[in-house]
Amino acid sequence: MEEAEIARATTRIAHQILEKNSGAAGLVFVGIAARGDHLAYRLAREIERIEGTEVPVGVLDITFYRDDIGLRSEAPELHETRIGFDISGRTVVLVDDVLYTGRTIRAAMDALVDFGRPDVIQLAVLVDRGHRELPIRADYVGKNVPTRKDEIVRVALKEVDGEDAVIMEEPA
């Protein structure tokens, strides 16, 4: 996926979110660090451009909720968590860059539930690469990209990596 494709997908997802939720009322974005949050900000900007409404954006680091703590050879990098609003009674759209096994989303939902009781949780991802290991599905998908299990899929974003791209890599 290239920069233009990513931009079009972002715009489309923003429209889809507004359509499914009949507008932006009661909507909040929670982006999963470290790229989901930037995507969440982009979606919020799109929605403001389309509807003129400001949707709150929060950042969630799920490291402490992972199910593989202490099992990986390399410890995951910690990022900031900042959710500066009450999520109870709201529609939370979780945003992440790649949906794969579903375990990150499971961890994110456990974390969200500690912050409050949302009315609804929806999931928006830029890339769905298949191989789900848990019963988790995305409501909004930028692009479905079939992959082999051993392939590596990375999303690069201008805010972090200097460019917008979806990169497929062979295993090391």
Add this chain to the structure above:
Amino acid sequence: MIKHLLSMKQLSPDDVTHVLDTANSFREVGTRVIKKVPALRGRSVVNLFYENSTRTRISFELAAKRLSADVINFSATGTSVSKGESLKDTALTLQAMGADAIVIRHPSSGAPNALTRWVTGSVINAGDGTHEHPTQGLLDLYTMRERFGHIEGLRVAIVGDVLHSRVARSLTFGLSTMGAEVTLVGPPTLIPPDAPSWGASVSYDVDDMLPKLDVCYVLRVQTERQRRQFFPSVREYSRLFGLSRARVAVLPEEAMIMHPGPMNRGVEIASEVADLPRAVMEEQVTNGIAIRMSLLYLMMTDG
């Protein structure tokens, strides 16, 4: 992260930075309504306290619980310990119970070292004799970094009974590792002659030091020491080294006052000084929980 934390000297500058950075995330957890994450669910942490210390024990207990770990408190009175059970036998019992981490506070220097020979879990030194108190040192470094944005180059004076202070040792080693300028201040009888090899300068004149400090770290002075003739009287000690209102006036405006607690108000620190806004003892306590969460998390998950 290292398996056992016995001494501040085990931590490189990168290790210290890693612990402090991770503590930021845990400080945020402390601001949530549900101050808990499941990171150490199913693990057990034993608080093995042979010295009465409500403050430190509660801090470790909260830290472990906020990580969803199971906590067992083992204090020295009213248990098999008071019936003469050896440290080794207590350790083997805890080992048989499957303790993942043991936090030990003990009046004998080196007791945590001995413990590592008998258990397979992680051992964290919560204060051993007059040797070290590394978690206190780390939370003090964190407090300084939060205030000043950095540790390197900070001018810190540690004032008081350095010779018998485990807090002073850990803090001096930590500050030295992170590139701060440390001066140990007190009467000659209470400063080890070898201090320069710890990375610190020595001064017997606190008034000389005050105008040039970023942090004035005051140690508790036990009146017990006066009985052993380390100084002639509490009155003279206070007069020469006590942090009085007059002395605080000479400190730079931005300088911070710290104390590991508990304080002897009126001896090493004037009561009114202890209550000044720039005396950040409460911040130290709050930061203590985040730092201990950070250590437990990193050590028990190989972070």
Add this chain to the structure above:
Amino acid sequence: MADGFLLRGGRLIDPAAERDEQVDVLIRDGVVVSIETAGGSAAGDAEAIDCDGLVVAPGFVDLHTHLREPGGEDRETVASGTRAAALGGYTAVSAMANTEPVADNAAVIQEVLALAAAAGSCDVYPVGAITKGLAGESLTEMGEMASNGVRVFSDDGNCVSNPRLMRMAMEYSRAFDVVLAQHAQEPALTEDWQMHEGPTSWLLGLAGAPSEAEEMIVSRDLMLARLTGARIHMCHLSSKGSVEMVRGAKSRGIRVTAEVTPHHLTFTDADLADYDTNFKVNPPLRSEPDREALIEGLVDGTIDAVATDHAPHAAQDKDKEFDQAPPGMLGLETALGAVLALVHAGRLSMPRAVEALSTSPARILRTTEHGGPVQAGAAANLTVFDPNAEWVVEPPFASVSSNSAFIGRALKGRVVHTFLRGVPTVFGGKAVR
């Protein structure tokens, strides 16, 4: 049944006879029968033992051992301790008086002698206490103990800290050809001590005993020896300052002798960094310059003898917090290896090593039975060792206890045979009794 032994082709090192050469030694009926140039003897009825590559020496004599019996049998007995001694090449040991009850009277002395005779592994010369109960207050009946064979008096474990009492003891002792052995430690400067006072003790947060606490008493007792004309022996010197003072005193004719332990020649306070209680000893292990000075003192004869200060402790007593554990470590089975490390490093000559382990201590003890000279008619108290045998120190030991700082250490040099009055107490590296 063989009659005696022929030690064939070993290197006989006998400082008392100024001998260092390859010989055949015939021993029978408890004595040395003959010494001939190597290869020159027929074995006859004697059992021939090939000593090629081995050193034959007068049996070692330890001036400073704690056999713990009576009273401390859970840590060591006369039987187990003398067995350990024989394995270490010793044919005689001085057993210190801090037993329970204290060896401050003839009855305890006789008991220890009887236990040693029954065990038969090694001769024991019991040490008598200087003060009753080691309390440092009143003198023991030195005369009676001397007539029971006591040649050394010591309150070791404790320091005789009262100068007046020490003076009296020294003057009184001149009536008997005995020596007073002082454990030099000024109590007022060593309250609660755990290790050597210095950079390591400040780092580890352990109370320290400064070198000066030993040096003050060494200095004082040298002056008292000058005043009284008595013989004084300094136990387990540990500091550079002490060595310098003894050197100066000897040059001025004061009748002082001195000993050093194998562990003070090997380790320093840096070895305590991990709070291993096996390294906790009294006097403590000090700095590298102190260790250097002790080695030099041994080389130049300022320090006459190596003495083990073999101090067994039960595992449950050492397996504790550092400040709860009693000081002391084993020494009998590792002394030779530790001393030979200095020989292999080129610091000490082999004859000087043998002199320090055997000849000099025997002289201080005033015994003619041990320490050489190895000659026809002399009691056959000998040890044969392989100076190049490599081994790693591991428990179990012949000693009842296992508190050795040498555990896990590779040593080069080990006893093969030990003979007590011509009878093997150790044969082929194994204790016979």
